[in-house]
Amino acid sequence: MPIANKERLIHLGLAVIAFSSLLFLGLITFFLFMEGLPVFQYVSIKEFFTGSNWYPTSNPPEFQIFPLIVGSVAVTLVASVIAIPLGVLTAAWMTEVAPAALRRILKPVIELLAALPSVVVGFFGMIVVAPVLQDVFDADIGLNLFNAGLMLAFMSVPTICSISEDALFGVPKSLREASLALGATRWETTAKVVIPAAFSGIGTACMLGMSRSIGETMVVLMVAGGAGIIPEWIFDPVRPMPAAIAAEIAEASFRGEHYHALFAVGMVLFLFTLAFNCVAQAVSMKKA
């Protein structure tokens, strides 16, 4: 075979591989919408999004997902409030303060945290954290919004920390030297020069961390409590969207109302993660 042809064949092969993941994403998205949209034959769009009765197996069933959306948003917010400062400050400490040798050990260890299977984290929340919340904080039930948020924070810290650390590490040394030379302290340099310079990377890290929190299933299934209510305070149980889907899809009859409703919930979840990822992308494009 002539070299040119061989070359072209290889290019083609690589292109097919590169586009196949795009193709699969497209097919999955198409399937998700194809199975989700029919729910609007049974329930109006307004009712679906703003009503608060999720009784999928009652007769007649009610499919109103407002409490599920609030549940997902609430656990993500709690997780972010804990994980973002923790992740970003750890990253800052590693790049700006810690000696290089320590950093070389610490970073892989933190990244290893991300490798903890979510079911293990969920188990920990259920067995260890829940009783503590009940005994120490006098929560009515330890399986609640705060517990889920805490466990999700645990899982998103590695993502946030690792990507932020890369961003901070990428800030040119000359910037730090200039700042120090102008008489700024190390803290001022870190807070006012280095972190702002790495802002787009840190923003991306936070968005990806949040996107992981909102999509995480096992942890919220195990520790969020599973009550489809709008939480009034941080120790109330919630039922985030992924938990509802995971708990119910197995019993929903194929292409029945409940099945379509769960796919529609999946659709909403997909739009949420898509939004987070788009924001992350936009932030990372905005290189100062």
Next chain:
Amino acid sequence: MFKAIAAFLLGIMVTAPAYAASQEIMINGSTTVLPVMQKVGEAFMNANPGSSLAISGGGSGNGIKALSEGLCQVAMSSRDIKDSERAEAEARGVNPYRIAIAMDALVPVVHPDNPVKEISVEQLRDIYSGKITNWQELGGEDAKIVVISRDSSSGTFETWEEIIMKKTKVSPTALMQASNGAVVQAVSKNKKAIGYIGFGYLNNSLKQINVNGIVAGAETALDGTWPIARELYLFTNGEPQGELKKLVDFVLDPKKGQKYVLDIGYIPLKD
């Protein structure tokens, strides 16, 4: 091109389970029946070297769905098959055949420190619908009742809904847990909680409550006085034959399978 890929993937999906099925009996379904079949299955495989069972849980509805889709030969279920499920199975050429293998009693449970001992079916309904919210109303301490239920898709929930709730809805404030084990875990760690579980999951970390003055137990469930009891089933495609018949006979044998039913904590049908 796409068609070829789709056909290829479809081919894998269709042939893979069928291939596995030719070597072993696939059993799928209710997590309530699962522990029984795991024990019985182990004994069956010991007694019949060369036979192979693959047993997995996933819920009654899932098992029946798998049976009608030909993905398993035996479905475990904690409830009878629904008309819609039978129709779906028959449309696929599968004829579900029901075999009762044990009796399960659902028992309301609380934390061992909870002083409440007696309750009525009506009170249970009021607790789960959110009308009764404080233990004081039941003769207990002044504390909020934390209501723990099974997921609305589980067979256990369906039984509970049918026998206890009637047409009333379970309050949205109830915590929906995905398994018997999760309910045990939540109730045994929480003094304010009430939950309900299969008889087989009772242990020392929980206290069972009497309903309408009756104590849950083997006799009361079998003679029909315990108000919250149900039969557990296996479903096969048509009357079981060959290896399947051997398995079913083993399960129903009072000296073999039924012994394990008792070990797990369910109530044997024959002894």
